Amino acid sequence: MNSRERVLTTLRHREPDKVPFDMAGTNVSGIHVRAYRNLRAYLDLPEVRPRFSDVVQQIVIPDEDIFKRLEIDTRGLFPLTGSNWNITSEDVGDRWRYVDDWGLVLEFPKDGGHWYSLVKSPIDDAETTVEAVQNHSWPKSDLPERLEGLRERAMQFRREGKVVILKGFCAGLVEMGERVRGMENFLCDILIAPKVAEAVMEKILDLKIRFWEMALDALGDVIDIVHEADDFGTQESQLISPEKYRELVKPKELKLFGFLRRKLEETKAPGEDRYILFHSCGNIRPFLPDFDELGIDILNPVHTTVPEMEPHALKRDFGSRFTFWGGGVDTQGILPSGTPEQVRENVRRNVEALAPGGGYVFNTIHNIQGEVPPENLMAMWEALQEYGVYS
Numbered sequence: 001m002n003s004r005e006r007v008l009t010t011l012r013h014r015e016p017d018k019v020p021f022d023m024a025g026t027n028v029s030g031i032h033v034r035a036y037r038n039l040r041a042y043l044d045l046p047e048v049r050p051r052f053s054d055v056v057q058q059i060v061i062p063d064e065d066i067f068k069r070l071e072i073d074t075r076g077l078f079p080l081t082g083s084n085w086n087i088t089s090e091d092v093g094d095r096w097r098y099v100d101d102w103g104l105v106l107e108f109p110k111d112g113g114h115w116y117s118l119v120k121s122p123i124d125d126a127e128t129t130v131e132a133v134q135n136h137s138w139p140k141s142d143l144p145e146r147l148e149g150l151r152e153r154a155m156q157f158r159r160e161g162k163v164v165i166l167k168g169f170c171a172g173l174v175e176m177g178e179r180v181r182g183m184e185n186f187l188c189d190i191l192i193a194p195k196v197a198e199a200v201m202e203k204i205l206d207l208k209i210r211f212w213e214m215a216l217d218a219l220g221d222v223i224d225i226v227h228e229a230d231d232f233g234t235q236e237s238q239l240i241s242p243e244k245y246r247e248l249v250k251p252k253e254l255k256l257f258g259f260l261r262r263k264l265e266e267t268k269a270p271g272e273d274r275y276i277l278f279h280s281c282g283n284i285r286p287f288l289p290d291f292d293e294l295g296i297d298i299l300n301p302v303h304t305t306v307p308e309m310e311p312h313a314l315k316r317d318f319g320s321r322f323t324f325w326g327g328g329v330d331t332q333g334i335l336p337s338g339t340p341e342q343v344r345e346n347v348r349r350n351v352e353a354l355a356p357g358g359g360y361v362f363n364t365i366h367n368i369q370g371e372v373p374p375e376n377l378m379a380m381w382e383a384l385q386e387y388g389v390y391s
Contacts (some may be wrong), residue, residue, distance in 0.1 A: 002161030003073035008224070010358040011275055011297065011323050019355050019388035021381075022325065022363040023062065025074030025165045026227050027083070028279045029300060029326065029363040030059040032114070034370030035377070036066075042374035043069060053167075056083040056106060056116040059367055070381055074361075075157040077166045077223065079146045079215065082139065101139040102170075104179055114370055121182040123200075128181070133199040136180075141169045141211040147218050154222040165225040165277065169211035172230020172280075173201040173252055174240065180204075190244055198248060205252050209259050220267025225275045225298065226260065233282020235306050242286045250290055257294045277325060281366065283308050292321050301366045302327030304350060311353035323359045329380050331365040336372045340379035347383035355388065362388060 001009065001017045009016040024030040031039070033050050040047070043066075051061040053076060062072070078084060082100035089096035089108065096108040096116075103122030108115065123136055146169075154164045170176050177186045177200045189197035212226070230253075232239055240249070257276065264274040277298040278291060285308035291299070299318075304311045304327045311327055327350055329335050334346045354360045362384050368377065 003071075004158070004161050004163045004224070007073050007163040007361065008273070010360060011273070013320065013323070013357060013359040015356075015358045015390045018390060019351060019384065020073040020163075020361045021071060021384060021388075022074040022361050023070065023072050023368075024053065024060070025072075025076045025163075026167060026277070026279070026300070027054040027057065027059050027076075027078065028227075028229065028366060030054070030057075031062070031368040032370040032372075033058045033060045034114075035368050035372045035374070036060045036062065039374045039377055040066070042378070045069075052084055053078045054083045055087050056100075057367065058115045058370070073163060075153075075160075075162040075164055077150045077154055077164060077219070079150065079167060079169065079211075080148065081146065081169060085146075102176075102180060103137065118179060121180055121185070123180055124182040124185060126185055126188075128185075128196060130195055130199040133196060133203065136203075138203060138207065141207040142214040144214065144218075146211075147215060151219055151222060154219060158222060163225065164223045165227055166215065166219060166223045167227045168229070169208055170204070172228065173204050173249060173256075175229070175231050176204045177201055187240070190240055190248060194248060201249065201252050205256055208256055212260055212263060216263045216267045220264060220274075221269045223274075224272075225277050226264065227277045227279065228256070228260070229279035231279075231281045232287055233280060233284040233303065233306070235282060237283055237307070238286060239282075242290075245287065246290065250294075253294055257296065261295050275323075282306055285309060285314075288318055288322075292318075296322070298323045298325045298361075300325040301363070302354070303365055305330050305332065305365065311350055315354055315356070319354075319357065319359055323361065324354050325361040326363040326365055327354055328362040328384070329364050331368065331372075335364060335376055335380065336369060338376065340375050343376045343379040344383040344386075347380055348387045351384065351387045355390075 006016040007020045022029050053061050089098045098106045105120035106116035107119045157164045268274050275297040278296040279300045283306045299322045302324045303309050329346050
């Protein structure tokens with residue numbers, strides 16, 4: 001099997017020759033520039049100028065020698081957005097400051113910084129109004145230049161036998177609401193000013209639909225997977241209650257994913273299938289039946305280290321409905337701080353839980369961060385080669 005056949009087989013919930021491997025197919029399944037440089041040095045590969053899929057998170061697009069060395073099955077298309085386009089930073093003493101096209105103010109510490117962090121939201125008045133939300137200067141999501149060069153790239157990836165993933169315009173309705181209003185303000189809006197929260201989400205929904213209409217008209221016949229996201233989980237439970245989610249958020253997501261599914265069907269190549277990948281961190285177990293109703297095909301990052309997300313139980317209860325994309329190794333604890341043997345054992349347990357019957361793509365639980373030692377990255381990869389082969 002080539003890479004594309006391998007991934008499409010597992011997406012159809014059948015066992016391929018081996019578990020497919022994703023690294024950097026999305027900006028939530030990638031590798032930090034510092035870990036990438038260390039990995040290249042460890043493998044005796046030359047220094048290169050990094051290419052970023054996400055400058056804000058400092059996530060890179062691997063070079064061809066790494067793609068081949070690690071036999072990575074996925075390739076990502078990254079439209080030009082506030083996280084990777086026209087990023088001009090201002091020197092403000094001990095930090096670099098950047099204001100994106102949403103009006104978010106982000107800063108990167110010069111000494112030991114890992115990524116840009118949000119320091120000011122553009123509509124952060126706690127007593128803001130629906131009118132203020134509507135009058136905010138929102139970005140234009142359907143600029144054709146956002147897709148510059150992506151069709152040619154997708155066609156090349158297909159010729160190489162890779163599965164192609166197209167990233168969306170921005171984070172989800174709730175997560176972008178938290179960024180635009182400030183997290184505390186937006187979560188309070190949901191409870192005490194729902195009309196403001198709904199006005200914010202309606203605007204983000206409109207921007208997403210405009211983007212996907214443009215993007216799929218241009219690329220729908222040359223991609224395999226589209227990537228959407230919204231973070232609903234925490235390390236313990238959920239950011240908003242399932243009841244508030246179903247009251248305020250889910251109706252808008254039904255519009256979004258309904259549109260997305262119709263557009264995918266309209267623009268796909270004859271005889272091909274299209275899939276929707278949805279990223280949501282943390283304990284999202286109570287939302288999984290809702291995600292099923294939305295028509296989501298693929299769940300990422302499969303946060304198996306938090307309550308209610310034990311991999312055997314996820315596979316038992318939802319393995320026939322979702323493809324699990326991630327969950328391969330504990331990215332917060334074992335991968336950066338464990339021994340290579342602990343990494344191998346963690347990979348073994350997770351692969352044995354999630355891989356049977358197909359419906360599984362191996363990736364770390366979210367992005368590989370800068371402090372992860374290359375020895376552990378290679379222990380992870382070697383364990384996947386050993387335990388990820390189907391009999």
